[in-house]
Amino acid sequence: MTDELLRVEEVVKRFGGVHAVDGATFAVRGGSITALIGPNGAGKTTLFNVVTGFQRADRGEVVYDGRTVGGRPAHAIARCGMVRTFQITKALAAMPVIDNMTLAAPRQPGEHLAGVIARPYAARKREKAVRERARELLARYGLEQKADDYAGTLSGGQRKLLELARVLMVEPRMVLLDEPMAGVNPTLGGKLLEHVHALREQEGTTFLLIEHDMEVVMGHSDRVICMAQGRVIADGEPEAVRSDPRVIDAYLGGAAR
Numbered sequence: 001m002t003d004e005l006l007r008v009e010e011v012v013k014r015f016g017g018v019h020a021v022d023g024a025t026f027a028v029r030g031g032s033i034t035a036l037i038g039p040n041g042a043g044k045t046t047l048f049n050v051v052t053g054f055q056r057a058d059r060g061e062v063v064y065d066g067r068t069v070g071g072r073p074a075h076a077i078a079r080c081g082m083v084r085t086f087q088i089t090k091a092l093a094a095m096p097v098i099d100n101m102t103l104a105a106p107r108q109p110g111e112h113l114a115g116v117i118a119r120p121y122a123a124r125k126r127e128k129a130v131r132e133r134a135r136e137l138l139a140r141y142g143l144e145q146k147a148d149d150y151a152g153t154l155s156g157g158q159r160k161l162l163e164l165a166r167v168l169m170v171e172p173r174m175v176l177l178d179e180p181m182a183g184v185n186p187t188l189g190g191k192l193l194e195h196v197h198a199l200r201e202q203e204g205t206t207f208l209l210i211e212h213d214m215e216v217v218m219g220h221s222d223r224v225i226c227m228a229q230g231r232v233i234a235d236g237e238p239e240a241v242r243s244d245p246r247v248i249d250a251y252l253g254g255a256a257r
């Protein structure tokens, strides 16, 4: 496997008296599918937010592709190639699927109204390219027939596919997925996982995913990181993490599933 793409070092994030993340340290190798597991409230989502720039750490370092990105805003980190998926919000649900996609396209540096007025041809050309990429991705994810429907009419599984397709508009090198299988029927869930593997094989995309379903974790990840109470308590091959007594004690319960 290739070298590490992401390194999280001693990250601390508090909310008042709550230590949501309390000195978490781990690395993610480029081209891997790494699962982040742990009990409710372990700090997994907060860590995702810190890593992708949606929340600022109180302490610690986030290094992506050799660059310190901690403290940089989400859009700057996305431009470096690391993105997280988001649930389709109410506002996005009220828009057509195709607009959900085009809105996720990265802005060109200096793109603003004056530029569009001064260079209408270039602006139109870019808009066309963005729409073409959006249509291509929708076709890849079996959503082309839904392009003009409101995103709110999609099923749970189709929404998850749209969430993944949206982040691919920025051609990321690393994607963070927060519970991709939650509320998804097994058929679409299986499809989503196939797409994750295909992206990793064909484009070398790196995935870090929060997942509670241990079958998915064991069957689809190369590496597993377990958090509890804001800290990493185990990090290694799936089988080794599943049988780690600390993981069984903090998360899996008496009998390893």
Ligand SMILES: Nc1ncnc2c1ncn2[C@@H]1O[C@H](COP(=O)(O)OP(=O)(O)OP(=O)(O)O)[C@@H](O)[C@H]1O
Pocket: 015, 018, 019, 020, 021, 038, 039, 040, 041, 042, 043, 044, 045, 046, 047
């Ligand atoms: N914005 C916030 N304000 C206050 N407390 C927060 C905030 N966000 C998270 N927390 C607290 O931080 C802790 C970690 O929460 P977080 O959502 O990161 O855990 P998690 O591992 O993702 O849990 P789950 O698996 O249930 O989603 C929890 O105690 C939570 O209540």
